[in-house]
Amino acid sequence: MRVALFITCVNDTLFPGTGKATVTLLRRLGVDVAFPRAQTCCGQMHVNTGYREEGVRLARHFAEVFGGYDAVVVPSGSCGAMVREQYPRLAPAATEEVVPKVYELSEFLIDVLGVTDVGAYYPHRVTYHPTCHSLRGLHLGDRPLRLLRNVRGLELVPLPGAEECCGFGGTFAVKNPAISAAMCADKVGNVMATGAQVLCAADNSCLMHIGGTLTRQKTGVKIMHLAEILAATEATEDAPAAATIERSAP
């Protein structure tokens, strides 16, 4: 099986640790993942802000880049949902072949590889935010939770109001900052109520938003992408430089 990684532009540029963790994790599970260099962006920002033509162009580009692979793994719920939900409307003919082969990371692990225990070790108190596009777009259900429950040492605490939006919404956060901040304040309040040390999600854009508030408020709660926790082992826990240090910087 030829497997490609769609890193997403946000992860590529701002959260390379998530990409490295995804590669580490997949290799550990015996998947030789390719990184097609021509990939750029799924077009979500353009389309959701009202710039459809750019989006159509990027959708076609995506199809060209990933067309030859058997599976495309994307460590982002919202970019995954963009491809699966919106490409069929934006560029149906060009993307109909590639769309069904696109998997969010937890889907790929559970549905394709059939793995729920990825051999991870992460001895911390973690709460999980399901994110809207993972939950209601991709219908990931409890897949990420099943993976997290099998991480040794990890104490998973339920997040109150988990299914509620954090208020990121791409350019929504900038166009409607008051509402966005109010939504995030409630999300942060719920995170703090869990007493978790780490907030985990399958989407770095939401984590960037909530995490930006968590650090502004000096809460000390770290944000971690699902891939980073699943990639962690006893070795990384002893020397946490590789995957986690970018996030722990104050």
Added chain:
Amino acid sequence: MNARDQILARIRGAVTGAPDVEVPRDYRGATGPGPGAGTAEPRLIDLLAERLRDYRAIVHVVPEAEIASVVREALARRAAARLVVPDGLPSAWLRPPEGEAVPYETVPYETVRDDPELSAGDLDRVDGVITGCAAAIAETGTIVLDAGPGQGRRALTLLPDYHLCVVRADQVVAGVPDAVAVLVAERPLTWISGPSATSDIELDRVEGVHGPRTLEVVIST
């Protein structure tokens, strides 16, 4: 062009070329026994009673022979002195069978007929109304009136503050599709699920606004 023709023309222009759709009906349709089709299962009667009580109706489930005595007790509890009785209401519901201790003549309330038609003011001053119904829906706790015999026109069950409704077991259907199937569209229908209520203040449900504030239902088995 007049308004009618212009709106119709706009519609035709708007939907030209749009595909039509088939309607899938993958839901529980009308299956249960309809009124007159025999006695409803005890399960449905229990469900109806439970759902009516959920919405704060007072409910009695009694054998048919006991309707009159339950009605009499209910009216006495309510201290209802003047009761509207629509034409066609089975007299046995008000008159105890021969040989019972209390003869009909001594019932502690006065019955009022809607003939000649009572004014809204008249109806506002009576203590209650007793009716039958056209159907009752177990799953939703709903009784449906169709202004037929024993039910009267719609105002009779609206202005009095107390509505006592007798439901025969064979009128109980399982769900909404069963009721829609047995009801006649052309009749004026009133679907009643519990007493008048509002959720307009802080979305908290409060029973009792303009319609009857007390709904009492006697289901006969």
Added chain:
Amino acid sequence: MSRTFLGMPGRALERGFPANAAAAVRDSQLRFNLRKATRTIRGKRASVVAELPDWEGLRQAGKSIKDHTLRNLDRYLLQLEGAVTAAGGHVHWARDADEANRIVAGLVKATGETEVVKVKSMATQEIGLNEALAAEGVTAYETDLAELIVQLGDDWPSHILVPAIHRNRAEIREIFRKRMGEWGRPAPEDLTDDPRALAEAARLHLRERFLSTKVAISGANFMIAETGTLVVLESEGNGRMCLTLPRTLISVVGIEKILPTWRDLEVFLQLLPRSSTGERMNPYTSTWTGATEGQEFHLVLLDNGRTDVLADEVGRQALRCIRCSACLNVCPVYERAGGHAYGSVYPGPIGAILTPQLRGMGSELDRSLPYASSLCGACYEVCPVAIDIPEVLVDLRAKARHPRAERLGMAAAGWIFNRPERLALAQRAGGRLRRFVPKRLPGPMSAWTDTRDIPDIPRESFRDWWDRTGGGQTGTEPRDGAAR
């Protein structure tokens, strides 16, 4: 698109949604009221929906019945007209708000009456009927408890189902005490803020009005083409009062409210109450066909922009809406912004797609409405007729005029994303400049850094790391970011 009037003048129209919403967010009483109310109803809806094993089947049937009806709307309207007329009713057609108001005012004046009682109706609110009647010397009395609160308080509705959702019990008590006397029977001296006492005050205030008023005006939840039957769902009994007691009944109904057959009610009488008030069934549903029990009956069929919506391939699904308000109750944006911020009688997610379509996107407010959503999808999930509100929002965004700076920014981003080399160059530039990025950004991006930190920009992008290390197979890990 035409400039369709949607019954909401005032301050909310003068600025965009973000400014309206920002003001609302600062109103802590409003926030508290909305939060409490929407969370109560959310829970109730979820539990009664979960009771039905065939909810999704009903939802798909509801969606398809509406789509089929809209596709054949001309035919079903004619069938309805025939059935209503055959049953002794009179049917009128109104292209817009003005025409509908003129028809209704003419019908009322023909009776010689100067007072009408009203059942809560979105259509008559949409066309501003009360104000139009007042201009003709006719007083319209709202009889729904929440509408009464809004009318007595000289206020605007902020929710489709519960127009006074922004008011709590203490505020309602004050409105009743101060204003009831001006409109009729005053509130009792010892009125408390117990919802039961408030409901009782409304009962007493309206009782005499119901018994004496000769003309009523309503909307309808459904119209059955096959039989000419109209259907109104309600809770309090004010609807029954208005539909039953007056001699003349005038119903103003949007043309999209039609259902082909009587049987179709079996779907919608399950979908609507559970989605709307979170009840298995609302306390009262009335159905009537033409002139009933000696009444004179007039049906006014209202277009008012609906045929424009119908012409839009994506947007027309908004016409499936049965006004249940489940999307409002579950929306995190509505919960914090409140209904007035939307500047329309249709607030919340459905308002954000309906208002710009009915009214056009000429004003700053109407252009901002498609952006009044984080696209979280909760509205679509609860919609009983499966209106894909996020899809329509995104479609409307593509049709909206965009600010110049944003256009330039998006064009630049598009230019970069079109070539991976450009993206790599941009990332490297960002990596080099990472130390100079301030904690607080200027211009529009300050909206982000007012409440949030921006993430640290890594020295090396993922793609550069992949190139340098062969995907982590060779080379050593840089201590990326550790220096910060």
